[in-house]
Amino acid sequence: MAGSEREPxxxxxxxxALDAMAAALSVRTVAMRTWPDxxxxxxxxxxxxxxxxxxALMPGGDEVWLRMSTDxxxxxxxxxxxxxxxxGELPEAPPG
Known part of the structure; x- marks a missing residue:
């Protein structure tokens, strides 16, 4: 995936799903998995x-990739x- 030309x-x-991710980010309850690539x-x-x-935040900081776990x-x-x-539209995270 990385470094290859992608078709739209x-x-x-x-x-x-977007709301759940926003909530997880706003309270910093995000898990991570590294794919084989x-x-x-x-x-x-x-x-x-x-x-x-x-x-996924791409190396270099120019792009963010999003995908559904179902596809x-x-x-x-x-x-x-x-x-x-x-x-910037996420609610403020509680003090932690």
């Missing part, structure tokens, strides 16, 4: 056995600016 793919991310994917803690959104072959690519807009 349609990735359908259910609102509930070396890409580290984040997902909401405790969601591995349920359909969930997975997010890992399809990846949506966000610019880092799109990611920061999304992250």
């Amino acid at each position: 793919a349609e990735v359908r991310i259910p609102r509930t 070396g890409i580290e994917w984040m997902y909401p803690m405790g969601a591995w056995d349920d359909p969930h959104l997975e997010v 890992r072959a399809s990846v949506a690519v966000w610019t880092i600016q799109q990611w920061w807009v999304f992250a």
